[in-house]
Amino acid sequence: MEASDQRGALVELENVSLQYGESEFTIALRDASLTAQPGEFVAVVGPSGCGKSTLMKAATGLWKPSKGTVRVSGKVVDRPLSIVGMAFQNSTLLPWRTTLDNVMLPLEIVQPHASRLAANRAEYEQSARELLALVGLSGYENAFPWQLSGGMQQRCQLCRSLIHDPKLLMLDEPFGALDMFTREELWQVLQKLWLVRRPTVVLVTHDLREAVFLADRILVMSARPGKIIFERQIDNPRPRDLETTYEASSVEAVHELRSYISSARAAINDPLQQKPANAVSEGVS
C-alpha cells in the first residue's frame, strides 16, 4: 500500500510481526498491515488461531510487535491505549456492581473523565442512562450482571465500551457466546450505536454474515502466522436491516469470504495449498 493511502487513517499497522516466545510456533503475526479510517467499521475474519486477537492486542498496545509499526491517530503506539473502548466474547462485567455502575467504570479510570467525575456525576450518569436506553436496557440500571441474560450483559458491555466516547472501539467476538437470534438483535444494536456515536470500529468475528451486515470493509487473514490476504468492501446502504444479509450482494460476499477462509484453513494442513486463483493483494491495506 502507498503511504499516501494511509494519510488520515486512525489505525495503521505496517508490516507488523508478533512472536510470543522463542519457538517459531509462537509467531502469531507476520507482516500484517491494515488501516482503518476515522469512523470506518472494519471487520477481521480468518481461520481459528490465525492471529485475529493478537492483531487487536498489537493495535491497542497490549502486546508489543516484534517488528513493524502500529500507529493510532498518527502516533506510534508503545503502551496500552486508554482512548480505546473494548468488548470481548465473555462478559467482563463486575458482579458486585450494578448495570449503571458497570457502564460508568471507564469514567473512573480514563482521563480527563476521572478527574471530572466527582464534580459532574449527574451529567455523566445521564449519559450512561441515555446509552442504556439506546440499547434497550432502560429499567435495568440497578440490576446486577447475574440478574441479566447473556444478551443483556453484552448490551451493557457495549455501553461500557462507549461511555468515555472513545475514537476507537475494538470488539473481539463480542457476540460469539450468544444464540443466533440474540446475536442478530445485537448486530442491530451495535449498528445503531455506531451510527449515533460514529467511532472507528475493528470487529473480530467468525461469523461472516455478521461481518457483512455490520462492516464497511472486511479483511481476511491467512492461517498463522497471520497477515491480511484479501479485503472486501461492503457498500450496502445504511441503516441496514437483517433482510439485507439474504440479498444476493451479501450472499455473494459471504461466499467469496468463505472461499478465502477455506483456502487459508486448507493451508494449515497443507502448506503447499495455494490461495484462490483470483486472490488479489492490491487494495489490501
Ligand SMILES: Nc1ncnc2c1ncn2[C@@H]1O[C@H](COP(=O)(O)OP(=O)(O)OP(=O)(O)O)[C@@H](O)[C@H]1O
Ligand atoms: N499469550 C500467548 N502466548 C503464547 N502464544 C499465544 C498467546 N496468545 C496467543 N498465542 C498463540 O498465537 C496464535 C494466534 O492466537 P490468537 O488468539 O491471536 O488467534 P485467533 O485468530 O484470535 O484465534 P481464534 O479464532 O481461535 O479465537 C495461536 O497459535 C495462539 O496459540
